[in-house]
Amino acid sequence: MMEFNYLSEQGAIVGAGGRYRADFTKMPAAIARLAKELLEQEASGDRARAEAWFTKYDKMPAALRQALVAAKNVPVDVDPIFSLMERFE
Numbered sequence: 001m002m003e004f005n006y007l008s009e010q011g012a013i014v015g016a017g018g019r020y021r022a023d024f025t026k027m028p029a030a031i032a033r034l035a036k037e038l039l040e041q042e043a044s045g046d047r048a049r050a051e052a053w054f055t056k057y058d059k060m061p062a063a064l065r066q067a068l069v070a071a072k073n074v075p076v077d078v079d080p081i082f083s084l085m086e087r088f089e
Contacts, residue, residue, distance in 0.1 A: 002057035
């Protein structure tokens, strides 16, 4: 959720009318800034900085929540079957 909110703030994810799209011209720079911020938080161990990040970005926007509710009955044509676990059983 935090990454979604950050990328939306940076204009790399654009939402309107319950639909979202990626702005591929802005995405590389936004991802680089996101990675820099998260890695700096981890490297510095700055708890206050990390808590401020969580406080700012950890909530689901109401518009996204509404879009997800509206899409809950969209049929899924593919039901993937993963065989990875069969190898470990």
